Amino acid sequence: MKRKVLPTITSVMFILNIGLFVVVIMMTTDVCINKDGNRSKKITRLNARRNLEENHNYIASLIVKKGDHAPIDIFKCSTVILSKHWTLTIAHCLLCFREFGDKSIRIVTSTSSQWNTGREHEIEIHLAHKKYLHKHSSYNIGLIKVVQPFFGKFEEFAILPAVDYLYVENSTAMSYSWNIATSTQPVLMPFLQVAEVFLFSQQYCKSLNKNHWKYVTSSMICAGIYEEKDQVCTFDSGGPLVQDGIVIALMVWGARCNELPKRAVYIRLAYFKRCIEEVLDGDKIPQEFLKLS
Numbered sequence: 001m002k003r004k005v006l007p008t009i010t011s012v013m014f015i016l017n018i019g020l021f022v023v024v025i026m027m028t029t030d031v032c033i034n035k036d037g038n039r040s041k042k043i044t045r046l047n048a049r050r051n052l053e054e055n056h057n058y059i060a061s062l063i064v065k066k067g068d069h070a071p072i073d074i075f076k077c078s079t080v081i082l083s084k085h086w087t088l089t090i091a092h093c094l095l096c097f098r099e100f101g102d103k104s105i106r107i108v109t110s111t112s113s114q115w116n117t118g119r120e121h122e123i124e125i126h127l128a129h130k131k132y133l134h135k136h137s138s139y140n141i142g143l144i145k146v147v148q149p150f151f152g153k154f155e156e157f158a159i160l161p162a163v164d165y166l167y168v169e170n171s172t173a174m175s176y177s178w179n180i181a182t183s184t185q186p187v188l189m190p191f192l193q194v195a196e197v198f199l200f201s202q203q204y205c206k207s208l209n210k211n212h213w214k215y216v217t218s219s220m221i222c223a224g225i226y227e228e229k230d231q232v233c234t235f236d237s238g239g240p241l242v243q244d245g246i247v248i249a250l251m252v253w254g255a256r257c258n259e260l261p262k263r264a265v266y267i268r269l270a271y272f273k274r275c276i277e278e279v280l281d282g283d284k285i286p287q288e289f290l291k292l293s
Contacts (some may be wrong), residue, residue: 056192058158058247059176059240060109062093062144063116069104073116075178075188077238079107080158080247083280084149088158089238090252090267091128091142092135102126107146109155114190115178119155121146127279127289129272136215140252141272143279143289158240158247165248165270167221169201173243175223175251175264177236186235197223197241200263208263212253219271221249224263241266 058081064074077093087107097105102123110118124145131139150157173196179186180193200208205222216222223241241249249266269276278286 056176056194056242057109057154057156059192060087060107060155061115061178062089062096062238063106063108064096064100064104065106065120067104069100075115076105078177078236078240078250079144079238080240080250081109081150081155082143082157082160082276084151085124085145086280087144087146088250088269088276089142089144090250091132091137091140092252093237094126094128094142094144097123097126107144109150109152110192115188115192119148119152121148121150123147125291127285127291129275130288130290135253136212138215138217138219141250141267141276143276159245160273160276161246161248161270163270163273165246167199167248167268167270169199171199171243172196173199173223173241173248175239175241177239177251179235179239195225197225199223200261205263205265208261216265219268220252221266221268222263223249223266224261226261235264 060079060081061075062077062079064070064076066073076096077089079087079089079093081087105123107121107123108116108118109121110116124147126145127143129139129141131137132141133139174194175197176192176194178192179188180195200222202216202218202222205220206216208222221241236251237253239251240247241251247269249268251264252267253265275286275288279289
């Protein structure tokens with residue numbers, strides 16, 4: 001009669017460790033799965049510590065399409081979808097219309113891992129805040145209206161902050177982009193990138209950007225990383241800064257990826273909430289915006 005062999009403590013611990021390893025791998029997959037079981041955009045996590053399986057189908061790309069004006073597709077900026085026909089971006093991103101012309105440029109919503117594949121939307125009109133002057137402007141905000149409406153499976157509307165939204169110092173947020181950098185030069189990636197950052201105080205922000213301190217106004221917020229030397233940073237103009245599913249800001253300038261603290265300056269969307277809603281709700285262009293010629 002064979003003697004029954006009981007598992008030793010060592011073997012039990014080995015099995016438990018294998019199981020824990022499998023669970024960790026499953027939890028850290030970089031493909032988001034929607035509630036209906038379908039895959040959404042693939043994202044790469046850059047040392048992020050938060051669960052990132054949140055919806056990001058409101059992120060689209062402003063692209064110069066391959067043709068007479070460009071030998072290949074050219075990524076210009078990120079945008080966020082606000083309604084059936086409107087997206088929000090940074091005003092200086094609209095300067096590409098001067099260089100390439102309206103007919104060469106599209107808003108592309110990616111249904112795969114590539115920024116230049118997906119549904120294309122032709123441009124009907126593009127607007128900049130009338131007080132926009134330059135890249136460091138306090139009014140560096142722009143809107144783009146498309147011809148074909150956003151209604152696709154991977155096209156959802158972003159949630160903007162309330163007018164009185166509180167930007168809490170040292171709270172964390174997620175910065176999304178297609179570009180990353182470990183130095184001052186951005187690298188365009190095939191997958192959507194995300195990094196966890198901290199919101200800096202205005203005083204601290206100005207001390208870090210001494211050459212441009214006068215440009216850091218109440219319409220702006222700084223965000224970045226204090227100490228993580230191996231952390232890569234996101235690098236898109238128009239890239240959204242997100243807290244609890246709310247797009248609270250868009251990246252505008254000042255990314256510093258080759259020194260600590262790594263940081264960038266963003267436009268606070270709460271500051272512009274009312275005039276943005278006027279564009280979305282009305283048939284006429286409000287006086288705060290005009291076409292950037």
